[in-house]
Amino acid sequence: MTDTPAQQVAAPQRSWYKRNEIAVTPWLFLAPAILFFAFYVIWPIYQSIAISFYDWDGLGEAQYVGMANYVELMDDSAFEVSLWNNLKWLLFYLLAIPGGLFIALFLNQTVTGIRIYKSLFFFPFVLSQVVVGLVFSWFYLPNEGLLNGVLGLVGLGPVNVLGDPTMATYGIIAAGLWPQTAYCMILYLTGLNAVDPEQIEAGRLDNAKGWKMLWYIIIPQLKPATFIAFVVTIIGALRSFDLISIMTNGGPFGQTRVLSFYMFEKALSEYGFRMGYGAAIAVVLFLIMLVFIAYFLWSMWSEEKRR
Amino acid sequence: MRFTTKSMLMALAGTTMLAGAASAELTGELKIFLDTSNPAPRATMEKMIADFGAEHPGLEISTTVIDREAYKTQIRNFLTADSPDVATWYAANRMTPYVSAGLFEDVSDLWAEPEIAENLASTKGAMTIDGKQWGVPYTYYQWGIYYRKDIYEELGLNEPSNFDEMKSNCQAIVDSGRKCYTIGTKFLWTAGGWFDYLNMRTHGFDFHMELAQGNVKWTDDRVKETFANWRQLIDMGAFVDNHQNYSWQESLPFIVNGEAAAILKGNFAVAPLREAGLDDSKLDFYQFPAINPNVELAEDAPTDTFHIPANASNKEAAREFLRFVVSANVQTEINNGANLGQLPVNAQSAVDDDKFLNEGFTMLSQNSPGGVAQFFDRDFPAEMAAEAMQGLQEFMVFPDNLDDILARLDKVQERVYK
Structure with a gap:
């Protein structure tokens, strides 16, 4: 590079980047993440919402139908079952935290x-x-399964957990709790390492033991671990798909479907050609998730603010 | 001179053209996608494609075998995005989504050639939508009742020829502490087979097709009659318990162990049953018995097919491949007992000398005057089939829910056939 007269004149004035460095640099560092997030998260969300207003088989021409897909959802008993099952998952999956x-x-x-x-x-x-799904479905097998073997020993009749529409969802949740409890356990184990021994000492001096020690001294100190455990468990509950697909394939007669599985069945599975309807289910699932996401963000934000 | 891949390829193409001067026409790439992922069909197909390649040395053939279940969902992606030149699929209504989206090539020209027109006439209907043909069949197989001959002999039973005998046989089997039929409905379609037969036997082929086309309501009294017949079997305890937990493969041990006496299934069940130790002295076959003597017998005989995607790049070679697949010799070869073990689609082909293939071929060619259906999920539109099969499973577990199920299916029907 050779200096030109023009540059020499401009030399005292710093370049635009130098002048705005403090304001621009964070954005430069954020840019790759923002780009990817926009492209892989925001844009698909927008697309899903857009597709949910169409009647589209995924192959031919899409036809605009307005709110028709949502109106149909209101009247769809399979959707109702899936929604209730999602709630059951949310509620009972939380057992992984105390476990x-x-x-x-x-x-x-x-x-x-x-x-x-x-x-x-x-x-x-x-x-x-x-x-996990395979192991538990063998465990639950109506005739040969270990569960019925054990129940038989204590004189209880054979139960067909996965074949009974009222029990099947709970059976799958129980299978899901097995790994999820382990996950929460590891979070708490690391959390317990950070518990302040001086506070326990002080508690002892004040005659705290047993449940009181746990409730007033230990658990408050485990709050960060509890929060993360809560987040991953809620997300895990809403993402339950693999276990259902493996253990019951949504059956018996669709009674163990959750929203994500129902969406897959309607839009993407062997017989599913209703992209618009599937997208509408996805939007509902997204709105449910949004409640939790908002709560998580809000609580993380208020945590930050307190510091 | 620079060596580029392009110039290399051109040089290569030049030499192969010289070498293959005899059968000069076909060059380029031929991409074939298969769903024949089970070991025996896979080997058969690979052998057949190798034979085709030997006849056309100028062709560069690549074969991709995709898991049979995964194929059913992947097909829509590869038909639109990265099309092969030839792909397997199923006949009848199963083709409709891809035909109406313009993703399958119209091959009516092939069907106009005398070679195919004359020898494949029997399957032409199943390949036709809107008066055009969209592919060629390569195999088909019969459905029927495969039963434990030794158990029937032990109980002194004969193959039933009508519904009353079917029920009295079943009563005898139930009384002996066994179940009459094994079935695994976890993946739903097996229940579709039972409905196909019960409905076609109760009201005939034409009525069944009217229902498939949405011209008859599910709450129609005639449909209810079909379910009433089915219910008689359910109430007798004819079917194995907890069938909603099992896939069809998982339901086979019941018949192998003698806990159930029979299974309603396609001929593909023979191979695993034989492998499990049921030889021809223990396993036999009969046609699903008549229920209403006034309707003509009709059968399910699903047909598997080859298609040319509309976006294929080498359609000329693909057409030649389709001609090759349906030719009499190839049909005889790939469908014999050592290969697919099914029925050839070409009238000039020989049916392999196998007990079940012979019985099936005779049944389909001589004793199926009512017509030949494809199968529940191939005759009914995809969405109707999915909802209906779920309803059929529910009916088999809770027969009392029938009215509720049928009302639900009516609602689906209104939407699907609008």
Whole structure:
């Protein structure tokens, strides 16, 4: 590069970037993430909402139908079943949090071989959901399954968990709880490492023990772990798909479907050619998720503000 | 001179053209997508394609085999985005979404050629939509009742020829502590087979097709009669318990272990049953018995097909491949017992000398005057089939829900056939 007279004149004035460095640089660093987020998250959300106003088989011409897909949803018993099942998932999946906490408390001690016990408890989380689903569906088998073997020993009649429309969803949730509890356990185990021993000491001096110690001293200090456990469990509940697909394929007669599975069936599966209807289901699921996302963001934001 | 890939390819093309001067016409690439992922069909297809390649050395053939279930959802992607030149699929209404979206090539010209027109006439109807043909069949197979001959002999039963005998046989089997029929309805379509037969036997082929086309309501009294017949079997305890938990493969152990005496299934069930140890002295076949003596017998015989995607790049070679697949010799070869073990579509082909293939061929060619249906989920539009099969499964578990189910299906029907 050679200096030209013009540059020499401009030299005292700093370049535009130099002048705006403080304001621009963060955005430059954020740019790749923003681009990807816009392209892979925001744009598809917009597209889903747009498609939900059309009647489209995914192959031919799309036809604008306005709110018709949503109107039909209101009157669709399969949709209602899926929505209720989603609520069941949300509610009962949360059992993973106290479950994980108690296993973590139990394992938070120093005895020989504790690392092995910890790994054994953690091991279901490492398994693929597909494997978990298969193992549990064998466990539940109506005649040969282990569950009925055990029930038979104590004189209880055979139950067909996955074949009974009233029980099947709970059966799948129980299968999902196995790895999810392990996940929460590991979160709490790391959380327990950070518990302040001085506060426990102080609590002891004030004669706190047992439940009171847990409730007033330990659990408040585990709040960050609880929050993360809550977030991952809620997200896990709303994303439940693999287990349902493996264990019951949505059956018996559609009674174990959740919204994500129903959307898949309507839009993408072997017989599903209703992209618009599937997109409408996806939008409803998105709105449900939005409630939680808003709550998470709000609580993280208020946490930040307090610092 | 620069060596570019292009110039290399051109040089290569030049030499292959010289070498293949005898059958000069076909060059370029031929991409074939198959759903024949089970070991035996896969080997058969690969062998057949290799034979085709040997006849046309100028062609560069690539074959992709996709898992049979996954194929059903992937087809819409690869037909629109990255089209092969030849793809497998199923006949009748199963083609409709792709035909009406203009994704399958019209191959009526092939069907006008005497070679195909004369020898494949029997399957032409199943390949026709809007008066045009959209592909060629390569195999088909009969449905019917495969039963444990030794159990029937032990109980002194004969193959039933009407519904009363069917029921009395079943009563005897139930009394002996077994179930009459095994079935696994987890993936729903197996129940569609039972409905096909019960409906076609109760009201005939034409009525069944009227229902498939949406001209008859599900709440029609005649449809209810069909369900009433089905209910008689359910109430007898004819079907294995907990069938909603099993896939059709998982339902086979019941018949293998002798806990159930029979299964209503396509001929593809024979291979796994034989493998599980049921030889011809234990396994036999009969046609689904008549229910209403006034209707002509009609059968399910699903046909598997080859198509040329509309976006294919080498349609000329693809057409030649289709001609090759349906030719008499190839049909005889690929459908024999060592390969697909099914029925050839070409009238000039020989049916392999296998007990079940012979019985099936005789049944379809001589004792199916009412007509030949494809199968529930191939004759009914996809969405109707999906909802209906779910209803059929529910009916088999809770027969009392019938009115509710039929009302629901009416609603779906109104939307699907508008």
